[in-house]
Amino acid sequence: MTDINDPLSEPFDAKRADGAASNKLERRSDAELLAYAELLFFAYRDFTRDPDAILKGFGFGRAHHRVLHFVTRHSGLRVADLLDALKITKQSLGRVLKQLVDKGYIVQRAGSIDRRERLLYPTASGRALAKRLAAPQLVRLAEALKAAGPGADVIVRRFLQAMINAEERPKVSSIMSPSPAPDGDGKAEVS
Amino acid sequence: MTDINDPLSEPFDAKRADGAASNKLERRSDAELLAYAELLFFAYRDFTRDPDAILKGFGFGRAHHRVLHFVTRHSGLRVADLLDALKITKQSLGRVLKQLVDKGYIVQRAGSIDRRERLLYPTASGRALAKRLAAPQLVRLAEALKAAGPGADVIVRRFLQAMINAEERPKVSSIMSPSPAPDGDGKAEVS
DNA sequence: GAATTAAGTCAACATGACTGACATAAATGA
DNA sequence: TCATTTATGTCAGTCATGTTGACTTAATTC
Numbered sequence: 001m002t003d004i005n006d007p008l009s010e011p012f013d014a015k016r017a018d019g020a021a022s023n024k025l026e027r028r029s030d031a032e033l034l035a036y037a038e039l040l041f042f043a044y045r046d047f048t049r050d051p052d053a054i055l056k057g058f059g060f061g062r063a064h065h066r067v068l069h070f071v072t073r074h075s076g077l078r079v080a081d082l083l084d085a086l087k088i089t090k091q092s093l094g095r096v097l098k099q100l101v102d103k104g105y106i107v108q109r110a111g112s113i114d115r116r117e118r119l120l121y122p123t124a125s126g127r128a129l130a131k132r133l134a135a136p137q138l139v140r141l142a143e144a145l146k147a148a149g150p151g152a153d154v155i156v157r158r159f160l161q162a163m164i165n166a167e168e169r170p171k172v173s174s175i176m177s178p179s180p181a182p183d184g185d186g187k188a189e190v191s
Numbered sequence: 192m193t194d195i196n197d198p199l200s201e202p203f204d205a206k207r208a209d210g211a212a213s214n215k216l217e218r219r220s221d222a223e224l225l226a227y228a229e230l231l232f233f234a235y236r237d238f239t240r241d242p243d244a245i246l247k248g249f250g251f252g253r254a255h256h257r258v259l260h261f262v263t264r265h266s267g268l269r270v271a272d273l274l275d276a277l278k279i280t281k282q283s284l285g286r287v288l289k290q291l292v293d294k295g296y297i298v299q300r301a302g303s304i305d306r307r308e309r310l311l312y313p314t315a316s317g318r319a320l321a322k323r324l325a326a327p328q329l330v331r332l333a334e335a336l337k338a339a340g341p342g343a344d345v346i347v348r349r350f351l352q353a354m355i356n357a358e359e360r361p362k363v364s365s366i367m368s369p370s371p372a373p374d375g376d377g378k379a380e381v382s
Numbered sequence: 383g384a385a386t387t388a389a390g391t392c393a394a395c396a397t398g399a400c401t402g403a404c405a406t407a408a409a410t411g412a
Numbered sequence: 413t414c415a416t417t418t419a420t421g422t423c424a425g426t427c428a429t430g431t432t433g434a435c436t437t438a439a440t441t442c
Contacts, residue, residue: 028336028344033329034264036336036347037238041257042363043354044235045278047228061428066232073225079389087236092430094390116388116439138224140354145219145227147353148346153219155339155346156227162338163234163331172233252397270420283399285421307408307419386441396431403423410417 050136058129063088063096065133071106072122072130078111079118084171105129241327249320254279254287256324262297263313263321269302270309275362296320 051065058064070082083093097120100106105126111117122130145152164172242256249255261273274284288311291297296317302308313321336343355363 028333030325030329033332034325036332036351037260037325037328038264039348039351039355039363040235040238042276042359043351044231046356046359047231047354049278049356063429069228073229080387085233087240088429089431090389091391091432095429098390111388114388114440116437118389134221134225134228137228138221141224141227142219144350144353148350151342152346152350155343156350157230159335159339159343159347160227160230160234162335163238164230165237165240168233168237172230254398271418279398280400281420282401282422286398289421301408302419305409305419309420384442387439389437389439391436392434394432397429398427399429400427401425405422406420408418408420410415412413412415 047137047140050140051133054133060099061096063092064100067093067096067100068105068122068126068130068133071100071120072127075121076119079120082120100126238328238331241331242324245324251290252287254283255291258284258287258291259296259313259317259321260325262291262311263318266312267310270311273311291317 048062052062055061055065066086067082070077070085074081079090079093079097082097083090086093097106101108104123107121107123108118109121111119145156148156161169161172239253243253246252246256257277258273261268261276265272270281270284270288273288274281277284288297292299295314298312298314299309300312302310336347339347352360352363
């Protein structure tokens with residue numbers, strides 16, 4: 001297991017390092033900040049383009065990718081968890097989830113403790129598709145982290161975490177470890 | 192003028208700093224990289240939520256925000272520039288642009304050199320709306336950069352730039368300076 | 383046993399993408 | 413000058429994905 005969680009458990013203490021001396025460092029002009037907004041837009045625009053192109057060949061869209069990603073990475077999660085992560089309605093999720101189930105990429109099993117819950121698992125082909133969709137994104141991320149220079153991994157991680165709504169961060173941190181696996185070890189394979 | 196472009200003109204030379212010694216640093220596991228993909232999704236999800244809520248009150252959507260942002264920040268840009276930045280079709284843009292023009296947030300003027308071109312400018316109310324939409328995003332960005340720690344500005348900038356498709360980066364760098372202003376100083380006000 | 387909860391479904395609708403075809407005006411080039 | 417290309421706009425239809433609101437079923441909890 002990698003030390004993937006270290007940066008999470010050691011957030012930079014802005015308050016402490018933020019003496020009256022470093023005022024100029026934190027007062028950023030609107031123009032400068034707008035540049036980051038624009039960069040983020042472009043980055044996200046291109047980040048989604050490769051998988052989008054692949055998805056078209058399967059008759060799927062970006063929504064399917066998102067669902068398949070979370071189900072694969074957090075195998076065994078509940079429908080409610082998915083809804084909370086995606087921040088969409090049950091009906092929106094229902095449509096794409098049904099298609100993924102019908103086409104054999106995802107299976108549902110009743111929870112063993114609470115049998116009302118439908119835990120979601122990827123099938124072998126679901127896992128394969130998720131991998132294929134993620135591949136260009138992983139290359140892009142690896143190259144971008146490298147291009148960003150030494151220390152980028154920690155800083156980019158803290159930056160992105162801080163961009164998330166404060167009340168969501170605890171959830172993200174916990175969902176962040178691969179497969180919380182309420183039912184297995186994260187390699188659960190079904191059907 | 193700030194030194195906003197310094198990080199752009201001094202990209203980190205990954206090749207040079209990338210001796211055989213630092214092999215372990217660049218070989219990132221898929222699981223670790225997937226964490227960044229997920230963080231980016233959450234960050235973008237929340238980044239757009241505040242303006243989306245404001246837009247609803249105006250009968251606009253996220254597409255309107257994007258158009259208004261680029262027209263305000265790069266006042267005087269051509270329709271073709273906008274299409275290239277947004278990577279959407281003329282028809283998609285036409286719809287939202289028409290609404291923004293009809294409601295008095297954007298005006299169009301024929302180019303002085305090439306009169307086929309329609310250069311786009313924000314009106315006073317367009318500028319005001321753009322500012323209001325950007326406000327929560329600027330706060331979020333400022334806080335995230337601060338939370339990311341010292342050096343975050345440069346590293347995050349390089350990271351996001353490298354996330355953009357290579358062939359798009361030159362365009363972004365040039366559009367990156369506030370208002371390329373083919374017609375003015377970037378503060379052009381019309382009608 | 384009643385109330386709550388997790389999930390699914392039906393129906394209608396809005397937004398913002400898309401394709402394809404065509405129109406207009408201005409610039410460009412032979 | 414005339415034909416072609418370019419920049420923009422528009423009509424028409426479709427699709428993907430989000431929304432609201434109402435309702436059902438099954439299982440859990442009080």
